[in-house]
Amino acid sequence: MTLYPKLILDALSTVRYPGNGKNIVEAEMVADNLRIDGMKVSFSIIFEKPTDPFMKSVVKSAETAIHTYVSKEVEVTITTESKQAARPEPGKLLPQVKNVIAVSSGKGGVGKSTVAANLAVALSKLGYKVGLLDADIFGPSVPKMFQVEDARPYAEEVGGRDLIVPVEKYGIELLSIGFFVSPEQATLWRGAMASNALKQLVGDAKWGELDYFVLDTPPGTSDIHLTLLQNLAITGAVIVSTPQEVALADARKGINMYQNDKVNVPILGLVENMAWFTPAELPENKYYLFGKEGTKRLAEELNVPLLGQIPIVQSICEGGDNGTPVALNEDSITGQAFIELARNVVEQTEKRNAEMAPTLIVQTHK
Numbered sequence: 337m338t339l340y341p342k343l344i345l346d347a348l349s350t351v352r353y354p355g356n357g358k359n360i361v362e363a364e365m366v367a368d369n370l371r372i373d374g375m376k377v378s379f380s381i382i383f384e385k386p387t388d389p390f391m392k393s394v395v396k397s398a399e400t401a402i403h404t405y406v407s408k409e410v411e412v413t414i415t416t417e418s419k420q421a422a423r424p425e426p427g428k429l430l431p432q433v434k435n436v437i438a439v440s441s442g443k444g445g446v447g448k449s450t451v452a453a454n455l456a457v458a459l460s461k462l463g464y465k466v467g468l469l470d471a472d473i474f475g476p477s478v479p480k481m482f483q484v485e486d487a488r489p490y491a492e493e494v495g496g497r498d499l500i501v502p503v504e505k506y507g508i509e510l511l512s513i514g515f516f517v518s519p520e521q522a523t524l525w526r527g528a529m530a531s532n533a534l535k536q537l538v539g540d541a542k543w544g545e546l547d548y549f550v551l552d553t554p555p556g557t558s559d560i561h562l563t564l565l566q567n568l569a570i571t572g573a574v575i576v577s578t579p580q581e582v583a584l585a586d587a588r589k590g591i592n593m594y595q596n597d598k599v600n601v602p603i604l605g606l607v608e609n610m611a612w613f614t615p616a617e618l619p620e621n622k623y624y625l626f627g628k629e630g631t632k633r634l635a636e637e638l639n640v641p642l643l644g645q646i647p648i649v650q651s652i653c654e655g656g657d658n659g660t661p662v663a664l665n666e667d668s669i670t671g672q673a674f675i676e677l678a679r680n681v682v683e684q685t686e687k688r689n690a691e692m693a694p695t696l697i698v699q700t701h702k
């Protein structure tokens with residue numbers, strides 16, 4: 337039997353690409369590198385994206401088609417190509433970003449998003465280039481906290497890849513799943529979908545040259561945290577807690593997740609949020625609603641810095657709700673508290689970078 341190109345192409349034209357229902361020859365997915373050498377046949381199939389979900393099944397069907405319509409004896413070698421360049425490997429993502437800071441807690445509702453947003457604003461006020469990624473796929477806060485709920489980021493081609501352009505507000509680059517899907521939609525997602533979406537927000541976005549890339553993480557120690565640790569070399573974690581016992585117990589869990597010997601992300605320090613309440617009419621009085629200095633004691637016990645104490649103030653809550661983080665106003669007492677926090681984060685990050693090797697990503701074991 338003599339093989340010739342038409343025989344192979346006819347067989348391949350029985351294979352449909354599920355994405356558009358066309359056969360792969362008609363869809364011009366068979367590259368013009370078809371080589372025939374005796375009973376050996378080799379060629380490439382071209383896909384739009386390196387992550388095409390049908391890649392494996394199309395390759396398998398092409399091989400089967402040749403065996404079925406030409407001969408079982410044909411030795412088929414198929415390689416795949418994609419029009420778009422591949423996303424860089426985990427660990428090689430965002431080389432233009434100097435420091436990645438994860439804002440975490442164990443417990444929900446203690447003020448991670450508030451601290452992350454105001455830390456980002458305060459760092460930017462200090463003159464750094466800042467990005468903020470809302471990694472809370474199931475409960476995004478960034479669109480509301482920055483009053484950019486209506487933003488719909490577009491994609492731009494960079495180096496053969498389509499990259500999402502972050503939204504800019506107050507000089508900070510922002511991305512959140514909230515820009516792409518409604519919260520109700522996202523809550524129906526399985527873990528793998530959430531993890532993929534997060535990978536795209538990190539690896540398929542046009543983040544600029546950033547001094548600080550702040551991550552607002554979801555409550556607890558979830559799969560989302562693992563996805564972050566597997567894809568980004570996190571410079572250090574900032575742990576937020578209220579002074580309350582239950583919050584402190586959960587803060588320990590959060591700290592343990594980063595300190596685990598397979599993870600090894602340094603803890604830059606703790607933030608005591610809702611440290612006390614001061615009524616506007618009695619500025620001297622501090623009321624310790626959640627207990628006094630619990631987070632400060634935990635920091636001493638664990639021998640990590642206390643990066644800041646943030647009081648409970650109505651304007652912090654309102655600033656979050658109406659899209660103007662209080663740190664924008666450097667003259668306010670709350671603005672001062674966040675600027676002080678940002679200074680301490682910078683100091684601890686620089687100390688960490690001088691004393692320790694860069695963080696490595698957590699490897700996935702297959």
Ligand SMILES: Nc1ncnc2c1ncn2[C@@H]1O[C@H](COP(=O)(O)OP(=O)(O)OP(=O)(O)O)[C@@H](O)[C@H]1O
Nearest residue numbers: 444445446447448449450555647648649652653656
């Ligand atoms: N220091 C503060 N003073 C007044 N209100 C605050 C303060 N910190 C946070 N809040 C308010 O408390 C609520 C919870 O805060 P936030 O959303 O930042 O918590 P979170 O830890 O990110 O929550 P989640 O776990 O749901 O992500 C918000 O309404 C926020 O405005």
Ligand SMILES: [Mg+2]
Nearest residue numbers: 448449472477
């Ligand atoms: Mg939050």
